[in-house]
Amino acid sequence: MKICIASGNRGKIAELQKLLSEYITDIEIELVSLKDVGFEGDILEDGETFEENALIKARAAAEFSGLCSIADDSGLIVNALGGEPGVYSARYAGEPCDDAKNNEKLLKNLEGIGDRSAAFVCTIACVIPEGQPLSGDPIIGTGYCPGEILFNPRGKGGFGYDPLFWFDPFGKTFAEMSAEEKNAISHRGAGVKAFAEAFNKRIAEEKEKLWKRYGL
Ligand code: IMP
Numbered sequence: 001m002k003i004c005i006a007s008g009n010r011g012k013i014a015e016l017q018k019l020l021s022e023y024i025t026d027i028e029i030e031l032v033s034l035k036d037v038g039f040e041g042d043i044l045e046d047g048e049t050f051e052e053n054a055l056i057k058a059r060a061a062a063e064f065s066g067l068c069s070i071a072d073d074s075g076l077i078v079n080a081l082g083g084e085p086g087v088y089s090a091r092y093a094g095e096p097c098d099d100a101k102n103n104e105k106l107l108k109n110l111e112g113i114g115d116r117s118a119a120f121v122c123t124i125a126c127v128i129p130e131g132q133p134l135s136g137d138p139i140i141g142t143g144y145c146p147g148e149i150l151f152n153p154r155g156k157g158g159f160g161y162d163p164l165f166w167f168d169p170f171g172k173t174f175a176e177m178s179a180e181e182k183n184a185i186s187h188r189g190a191g192v193k194a195f196a197e198a199f200n201k202r203i204a205e206e207k208e209k210l211w212k213r214y215g216l
């Protein structure tokens with residue numbers, strides 16, 4: 001099955017291809033990017049939740065490509081800040097996006113606050129055009145990784161809020177982990193797994209419908 005990924009990021013697509021082929025074994029999956037199908041523009045992500053944004057992107061990709069389409073949206077939510085930066089994670093300190101400025105703003109907003117609990121969230125949404133195999137309601141999966149926001153950055157790896165995000169079970173920030181360590185516990189890994197489970201459920205339901213049609 002050909003699936004369009006609403007992203008132009010080659011690394012993201014390669015990683016998704018690997019993970020989805022591991023988890024979804026009933027059908028063969030071939031991922032193509034929006035660029036591969038000739039899409040050039042930008043998609044306006046003006047949703048208020050990760051799910052809304054993932055759906056906006058997946059719908060736009062499905063409409064343009066006519067293919068089953070997948071999009072993800074992720075970010076950081078901080079309890080004491082009412083869920084901020086949330087869907088504004090990439091541009092928390094304004095445009096153009098700047099990781100260092102975002103981290104600075106986060107530390108400033110948490111000054112004097114005792115509760116530093118936070119979580120990374122990743123939602124993956126899939127929209128299948130009507131009339132195609134597996135079509136129906138969008139298929140959605142969400143993954144979380146709970147942690148805490150440090151007072152100072154630690155570590156040189158990763159991106160975004162990684163240097164401030166402390167993951168206690170490993171005794172490290174995300175920026176101090178190897179890619180393998182981060183993948184094993186990250187919101188993205190959990191999101192892909194949750195999504196694949198929901199996708200596999202849709203495949204099972206479709207098969208059952210087929211058997212029923214033959215009175216079995
Ligand atoms: P995206 O939806 O994956 O593009 O993520 C949006 C923003 O959330 C990024 O620009 C980062 O600021 C933040 N973010 C998402 N995932 C991570 C992560 O694994 N580490 C650090 N920051 C992240």
